[in-house]
Amino acid sequence: xxxKAKKPLIELKDIYKQYVNEDVVTKVxxxxxxxxxxxxxxxxxxxxxxxxxxLMHILGFLDSISSGYYKFNSHDVSGLSDDQKAIMRRKEVGxxxxxxxxxxxxxxxxxxxLPMIYEQIPEDERRIMAKKALKxxxxxxxLDHLSNQLSGGERQRVAIARAVANNPSIVFADExxxxxxxxxxxxxxxxxxxxxxxxxTIIMITHEQxxxxxxxxxxxxxxxxxxxxxxxxxxxTGKFHK
Amino acid sequence: MLxxxxxxxxxxxxxxxxxxxxxxxxxxVIGIASVxxxxxxxxxxxxxxxxxxxxxxxxxxxxxPSAGDPTSGPPNPFIEQSMTMDDEEAxxxxxxxxxxxxxxxxxxxxxxxxENQFASVEGTNEQYLDIFPAEFIYGRFFTESEIDSYxxxxxxxxxIAEDMYGDQDPTGQKIKIDNIQFRIIGVFDEQGTRFFQDLxxxxxxxxxxxxxxxxxxxxxxxxxxxxxxxxxxDFAKDEVRFVLRDEHNIDNxxxxxxxxxxxxxxxxxxxxxxxxxxxxxxxxLASIAAISLVVGGIGIMNxxxxxxxxxxxxxxxxxxxxxxxxxxxxQFLAEAVLLTMIGGIVGVLMGIFASxxxxxxxxxxxxxxxxNIPVSGIIAGVVVATGVGVAFGVYPAKRAANLDPIEALxxx
Numbered sequence: 222x223x224x225k226a227k228k229p230l231i232e233l234k235d236i237y238k239q240y241v242n243e244d245v246v247t248k249v250x251x252x253x254x255x256x257x258x259x260x261x262x263x264x265x266x267x268x269x270x271x272x273x274x275x276l277m278h279i280l281g282f283l284d285s286i287s288s289g290y291y292k293f294n295s296h297d298v299s300g301l302s303d304d305q306k307a308i309m310r311r312k313e314v315g316x317x318x319x320x321x322x323x324x325x326x327x328x329x330x331x332x333x334x335l336p337m338i339y340e341q342i343p344e345d346e347r348r349i350m351a352k353k354a355l356k357x358x359x360x361x362x363x364l365d366h367l368s369n370q371l372s373g374g375e376r377q378r379v380a381i382a383r384a385v386a387n388n389p390s391i392v393f394a395d396e397x398x399x400x401x402x403x404x405x406x407x408x409x410x411x412x413x414x415x416x417x418x419x420x421x422t423i424i425m426i427t428h429e430q431x432x433x434x435x436x437x438x439x440x441x442x443x444x445x446x447x448x449x450x451x452x453x454x455x456x457x458t459g460k461f462h463k
Numbered sequence: 464m465l466x467x468x469x470x471x472x473x474x475x476x477x478x479x480x481x482x483x484x485x486x487x488x489x490x491x492v493i494g495i496a497s498v499x500x501x502x503x504x505x506x507x508x509x510x511x512x513x514x515x516x517x518x519x520x521x522x523x524x525x526x527x528p529s530a531g532d533p534t535s536g537p538p539n540p541f542i543e544q545s546m547t548m549d550d551e552e553a554x555x556x557x558x559x560x561x562x563x564x565x566x567x568x569x570x571x572x573x574x575x576x577x578e579n580q581f582a583s584v585e586g587t588n589e590q591y592l593d594i595f596p597a598e599f600i601y602g603r604f605f606t607e608s609e610i611d612s613y614x615x616x617x618x619x620x621x622x623i624a625e626d627m628y629g630d631q632d633p634t635g636q637k638i639k640i641d642n643i644q645f646r647i648i649g650v651f652d653e654q655g656t657r658f659f660q661d662l663x664x665x666x667x668x669x670x671x672x673x674x675x676x677x678x679x680x681x682x683x684x685x686x687x688x689x690x691x692x693x694x695x696x697d698f699a700k701d702e703v704r705f706v707l708r709d710e711h712n713i714d715n716x717x718x719x720x721x722x723x724x725x726x727x728x729x730x731x732x733x734x735x736x737x738x739x740x741x742x743x744x745x746x747x748l749a750s751i752a753a754i755s756l757v758v759g760g761i762g763i764m765n766x767x768x769x770x771x772x773x774x775x776x777x778x779x780x781x782x783x784x785x786x787x788x789x790x791x792x793x794q795f796l797a798e799a800v801l802l803t804m805i806g807g808i809v810g811v812l813m814g815i816f817a818s819x820x821x822x823x824x825x826x827x828x829x830x831x832x833x834x835n836i837p838v839s840g841i842i843a844g845v846v847v848a849t850g851v852g853v854a855f856g857v858y859p860a861k862r863a864a865n866l867d868p869i870e871a872l873x874x875x
Contacts, residue, residue: 278869279784283783283868284869301790303787304787304788304789307782307785307786307787307788308785308787309785310782310783310784310785311784311785312785312787314785315784316783318780318872322776322779322780322783322872324777324780326479328473335781335784336784336785338464338465338468338472339464339781339784339785339786339787339790340785341464341465343465344467344468383784426660428616
């Protein structure tokens with residue numbers, strides 16, 4: 222992995238973010254600068270209210286910055302319109318959420334194929350790509366199950382398949398183990414490690430040190446500022462993993 | 464998003480909530496179905512009336528008392544009985560007519576021994592048969608001298624004759640009309656209906672007798688005229704107006720029918736009036752349709768708003784995986800339009816079904832009732848229903864499109 226070309230995928234410089242709500246200004250990020258290279262597995266860690274979710278939303282083109290500079294793949298993406306951001310999310314980003322966010326009463330295969338609808342990929346091709354993604358998360362035997370017939374761990378695996386199915390540049394995971402028991406959470410984290418080994422760039426948001434230690438680099442954030450950025454920790458691997 | 468995917472995703476979400484979708488479109492279904500049904504009934508009724516008018520013949524002219532032109536403006540209920548037998552004579556003197564008859568009609572108790580019934584009695588002159596030809600089973604019609612001499616003679620319809628005298632020939636027998644004794648001189652063969660009046664239960668007597676002995680009046684209800692062959696009907700009508708203005712001392716140099724106390728009409732005019740009635744009916748139906756579709760549309764909007772709120776997280780997810788505002792808008796709009804379009808189609812089918820049932824039922828009572836399926840109504844029904852979907856789907860769809868993806872994803 223280390224001999225991979227360290228091309229910067231994300232470059233943040235002096236990012237500020239504030240919300241104005243009924244004349245009350247809430248400052249969330251105070252001068253965040255961060256570079257993430259292609260192929261990295263980064264955990265962004267911090268307590269609630271630290272600004273880690275806002276940072277992920279900005280990185281994932283769900284939110285805009287108030288001031289500063291955001292370069293994605295060497296392109297300035299600081300001032301994109303809503304539609305431009307939607308296109309970036311569609312092409313470059315996959316999301317895994319704490320609460321899975323699968324479409325209810327919809328088959329596993331259709332859930333995974335959903336993002337590709339917006340990319341206007343024809344149905345046959347969508348199905349092939351979705352099946353492939355489901356194979357990598359070990360759910361290719363459950364294609365026609367409905368999302369509400371699955372366990373929590375299976376649902377999150379479907380969500381992971383959905384995030385990677387159209388080969389995005391980067392996968393964001395927002396507290397992916399928050400709704401899972403320890404064992405299933407570990408399995409999901411192992412799955413991210415496996416995805417990382419195949420060359421994917423992954424950014425995981427978490428407030429748990431243990432979960433963060435599955436990543437190769439940990440960025441700690443507190444009160445809207447980065448307080449530490451380490452990659453020398455001992456990496457965890459699951460107890461249940463062979 | 465591809466068209467195909469847009470349609471299939473709308474279909475899927477409508478199917479996911481089958482019973483709710485069905486209830487939602489009920490308003491549209493009922494609105495469209497009732498419009499189709501009413502249009503169909505209206506068309507059939509109009510056809511029936513027009514066929515009755517056509518049966519009258521194209522060379523007939525009617526002159527009735529009227530306050531101005533009855534086709535312009537609402538009918539005046541206070542109409543002076545302005546027509547007399549002198550008018551008929553004056554009109555006949557133009558030489559334009561093969562036959563003319565004053566008509567006076569009313570209803571009286573008609574009796575023979577213990578048998579009595581309430582029957583329509585019509586006073587006419589002897590030329591009546593030349594205007595409305597009829598066959599006789601027994602006897603004959605009145606003669607001119609019987610008219611002139613106020614004879615108390617009667618000609619019976621086939622049904623009333625059978626009711627009161629059975630199978631025997633009643634000519635020469637007595638019949639009492641309003642307790643005045645008449646002698647039966649003839650019985651018509653079966654005639655059926657003319658302009659919705661059952662001719663077979665009617666009694667005809669000389670108009671003079673009816674005026675003097677039964678009603679005690681000097682007017683008649685209306686005049687019927689049959690033009691000679693080759694006479695232009697519009698010319699004949701103008702002549703009748705000219706003669707009657709003179710008779711009634713109406714100073715009317717501008718020849719406006721509004722100043723007349725009579726109205727001259729022919730079969731064509733009657734057809735025109737029915738056409739006007741049809742137009743009014745259409746406007747009425749369109750208003751009812753508009754109201755029911757607005758109500759239906761509000762129902763659709765309501766349910767779509769509920770659906771948007773319920774599916775806030777789904778909208779958040781779709782946005783996070785790259786759906787643009789427009790794509791979300793299209794999706795919800797497509798759902799609303801698909802719903803109302805289905806409503807329109809179901810409504811049309813139900814309307815056609817109901818029309819067929821009504822036509823089948825009406826066929827037992829009205830021989831000439833023909834099933835009419837209004838093609839324009841069917842097309843308009845589906846198009847308008849679809850339009851309602853667009854009109855009332857836009858607001859909920861915009862609400863969905865403008866949701867903030869982050870807040871939508873967090874929505875509980």
